[in-house]
Amino acid sequence: MDDAPLLEIKDLHVHFHVYGGILRVLDGVSFVVHRGEKVGLVGETGCGKTTTMKATLRVLPMPPARIPGGQILFQGQDLLKMRDDRLRRVRGRGISMIFQDPTAALNPVFTIGQQIRAVVRHSTEKRLSRSQIHDRMIQPIREVALPDPERMLGSYPIQLSGGMRQRVCIAMALVADPKLLIADEPGTSLDVTIQDQILRLLGRLVEEKDLSVILITHTLGIVRQLTDRVYVMYAGTMVEVAGTEELFRNPLHPYTHGLMEAVPRLTGGGVSDGIPGRIPNYLHPPPGCRFHPRCPHVMDVCRQEKPGFYRVSGDHEVACFLYRDKERSA
């Protein structure tokens, strides 16, 4: 494996300027994906997972979003500083994204064919012949096992089931053969059996194509099957990162403990089952450690200072003052 990371997010800040003030959502997020790596990103709803990934591709709606600080290095180049036309060639080809809600992610007034065709046409600088375009449209549809591709192309999103829409979104993300695929809670909006099919499909495609992956989810169980390494996010900050097995064997951050306890419950989503309280208000986030109002181990220092990342073992790091003295040099 090449040593330079494929994607490296450094100290990313994202604010939303809304009526009533500034939502300081991302507060110094750092994140690394190596070539060929499958990375999980977990955290309860509203903690900023989607925002981090949209910021990475620079597709946050601006306004209201602003990125007051940070770097997003993809293959060594800062996407935040990149010129628009070069960034466009990274999108889809370098990094591609499957959005959280397939219904919202498909344009309601264009057919699936019209939407995929546009992606195919702009996936290369070469001029494609009609038959080449057609082939490149049909192939990803076949790959995601959608029935009757020709009819699929003529359909509008409203004519498809939720599971089919999700497959269409996956197909579109694969058109340009990306190096890194971001999958934002794939299948979450669907019922459990279909979600299962979608995840299995995704796992198979990732293996076949040898993609690097960021898999976002708020349930840890899914991460365990599909990823090598996991980041845990809380209220716009990274709180823990470790190899997947290590994290499950030896969770350190108090928030991760809470997440683990919430996992076995079949109700899904509700992490608050494990930890009392909820995600703080981003208008006035708590000073110091953003988790301190909910933390059972809170200390004085937690209310005043923001914890740094402490490396506890090889690739296990945690942002919590409890581990300040346990730090080891790697």
Added chain:
Amino acid sequence: MGFVTFIGRRIFQSIFVLLGLSILIFIIARIMPGDPARVAMGARAPDWVVENLREQMHLNDPLPVQYGYWLRDALQGDFGISLFTRRNVADDVREFLPASLELVFTSGIIAGVVGISLGAISARYKDTWIDGVLRMFSYFGVVTPAFVFAILFLLLFGLALQWLPPIGRLSDGIPKPPVITGMITVDALLAGQFATFWDAFKHLLMPALALSMGALAQEARITRSSMADNLSKDYIAAERALGIPERVIMSRFLLKPSLIPTISVFALDFAAGLSNAFLVELIFNWPGLSRYGMNAMLRKDLNAISAVILILGITFTIANIVVDLVVGALDPRIRLSAERSE
């Protein structure tokens, strides 16, 4: 197939709306103070002459019977004699309606093309000075009545700069084209008389522009706000994230869904233009139906009033059907749900 039935049903419903409107017109015409027969014959006509006319006009019959006669005539395009022009109302309409339609069509095209473009530019440069200037402009456009623009343009382009002819439809000495549609620009083109077309077009431009300003500003505002709304939708983020260029997203994937509310308002603005045109027609001495209708109201010319109101009603009805058609064509959600409800 389902969509055709959907439109068919809308047309069928419209017939009832128009029937209702005709009853309303009839009732208003009959309860207006004054005896139509007396008004028609003048104050000095002897009573027996007036009584004869009353009988002839079925004014002595019960109201429902009177309505029956009235409707029968109206359906044949016979609205009786205009008390003012002393001609068949139908002939008046035939003469004045095309001039108004020419004006309203042209202003509709201006409002649509310019309004949507300005709105799109505004959304593209949202919250920059460009957007600020355009929003200010459209704000003025919406609150300023058409006649103010008419006077402004007349003074500026007609009198001060003398770019455009100030009044009328055609300059003296320019031959009129043979009447086919009654719209001089169209007739001139059909007859191949390009000099006439150009002259008529210059006459048309100022009143059409004045009449279009309100709708134009409204179009710009609606287009801007619906584009700005849709700009933060996930499908736009997804299209960007997949490498589709910004210009394609703006001009295609954002424009189409954003035009749906714009189009709905557009068709209704268009129909409203016909009734709002009267001051513009007055100022530019444009021999249109709107001015005719206003004169008829001032003079209590009942037959003419009935005809004009009915024409306005039909225009609104057609505009509504066109809205349904266009919105259905743009939005598969509406089209498909119409088909499904068959």
